[in-house]
Amino acid sequence: MERRAHRPRIADVAREAGVSKTAVSFAFNSPERLSLETADRIREVAESLGYRPHPVARMLTQRRTMTLGVLTPQALSVIFSNPFFAPFNEGIARAAEDEGYELHFISPIHGSLPAAVSRATVDGVVAIGVSAEHPEVGQIRRAGLPIVMVDAEDGEHSSVVIDEEGGARAAAAHLLELGHRDILVLAVEAPQVADERADRAAPAVTVRRLRGYRRAFESAGLTLDPSRVIAARASIDGGAAAFQGAWSQGLRPTAVLAMSDAMALGAIRAARELGLRVPAELSVVGFDDIDLASHVDPALTTVHQPIRQKGFEAARLLLEEVEQPASPSRHLRLETRLIVRGSTAPLHARGEVPGTQQ
Amino acid sequence: MERRAHRPRIADVAREAGVSKTAVSFAFNSPERLSLETADRIREVAESLGYRPHPVARMLTQRRTMTLGVLTPQALSVIFSNPFFAPFNEGIARAAEDEGYELHFISPIHGSLPAAVSRATVDGVVAIGVSAEHPEVGQIRRAGLPIVMVDAEDGEHSSVVIDEEGGARAAAAHLLELGHRDILVLAVEAPQVADERADRAAPAVTVRRLRGYRRAFESAGLTLDPSRVIAARASIDGGAAAFQGAWSQGLRPTAVLAMSDAMALGAIRAARELGLRVPAELSVVGFDDIDLASHVDPALTTVHQPIRQKGFEAARLLLEEVEQPASPSRHLRLETRLIVRGSTAPLHARGEVPGTQQ
DNA sequence: GTGTGCCGCTAAACCGGTTTTCTAAACCGG
């Protein structure tokens, strides 16, 4: 009686076929080193046993996983629900699958990103939402893996960034041209990491976009009042809460500059609940141009950034370094542009007076 | 002069600390088997060398990857752009990260799903869009991995399905109650696999939803004309093309039953381009209730299915089997319900006569 | 004084493959 609860190993095939493990390996990987009949026979035996080379063992000997890692401090579940990540991941995926690579998301495990990194079986990493100073970046580097930074720059690693300052500037200039002066800025706050080190400094993205806003004000001979800048979570709820909070503190802005479309959507929702009409009584500009932006009513005026392309280019850069380890680091900068839709209007173009009905 | 271009291995740490490899391994995995000082010293040396246990080697010896696989015949890039997959993945991710598992998407590599499966380093698989007869399912089973089927049932494996027939029936009944009789059905066609075996049989999902539609007709003493059932790709473009095609063949339906929201949206777009107003001149019902459905104008009447929960439950089931291999297979069936929004209206409620302007 | 048990650690086997090195037989020209 034969018991074989286990997955067949290469040794099983070798024994059954009366050859060495080497021969079996050759039959699959370099059949030209075997006589035709031997190779055929081995493959037949393997087939009948249902043998497949163990992928982990293969990774170990070949020293490659054929997998790209996507490193982010966001939780895994957020990555799939967040409308920004969808096209970004799509771009990465397209580049990866062109070359036969798989994708692996490196997100905090039980709150710890370093733990996730040390467990990741990848050939290289695309990092997003992580600055170059993050210890995880060094950790990856020491492991001998190439890394491409997205939305962050340092001289050492390859990177893909967008013209955030230019886009932000265009957004602010648009509102100023429409006559708005009392403008509320919704800034992206640092994501709460369930980590001991709580370096709650503003994200680099926030700093750069804020600089763009400020420049527009300066060009118009104005200054951006820091008390009008409110940090909030980059989500619909975060944007809604921030606008709501500002309103209840007595602020009565005529326009909102949001650093993400999600926040912009939240601000619109909160404004409506307060009885304000958009854009008649409140103009709102977002940032990112997520797919949803053109589908909401009114369609969102926002700064377009090529999210899909950003993911695609980052993955391309990474693949290059993975397949050619000696290649020098490269830096890409993609354009942004303002897209004017229906959520912004001239300051005094309001139709009727505000009603009390929502 | 010391050259060390390589990532430090356990042997390096052992040599440096003057102990055996075993001791180093113990220092990390079972420190209680070492004296406190030895363990500390080893960890110090490891730290100074920047040593991290190689994750692939670990997987090999521990015979577990702490990774769940998501098997689909769709291309990787589709998974991230498809509005159905977003919440589904989110649900899976939530369950996985609760238990400290990672996620790995098993999609065709250069068109071959079997190739992807044999390369996948996972502890178990959630399969979606794949029927139990697919050879890949057996392939996974032979590798000794547990598998949970989604939207497909067979006695052997665990599964999570929804009440498709009930949902479809409710959708059709809704249109019939509104007085519609000339109804166009947009069915989901089998995805084109870049594979030799072209078993272009209708997907099981299509069969079940169609049955639901038919039942509703029968209950109303009517029959569903097979010539009114058109198969198309489950995308916005697919739905648009299908409606457009039906129209140009002379069909003039007053309502559309789409088997996916994406197709429904496409039908609406095509109808508008033909000068039809929705819902005044054409009622449209979708299926799935993707996030976008409530945001479009008019908001889409559709059959809600708990996509997020479906992913979550599937992953829970899988995790159970992964952690307790002997456990029996289980079967879940989740409810669906019709959500009436703005894309459907009574047959003769049309406001004005159709204009020629679009 | 010696057997027993425990402590702290090491050597060797193992996970499941690939790759390098090596050998016996076949081939080949002179």
Add this chain to the structure above:
DNA sequence: CCGGTTTAGAAAACCGGTTTAGCGGCACAC
């Protein structure tokens, strides 16, 4: 018929860890 080159495949080393078996030394009991 002989030395040298191919050819087909085997043996062994290796990838980088973990785990099992075992060993020397010390404390304690008898």
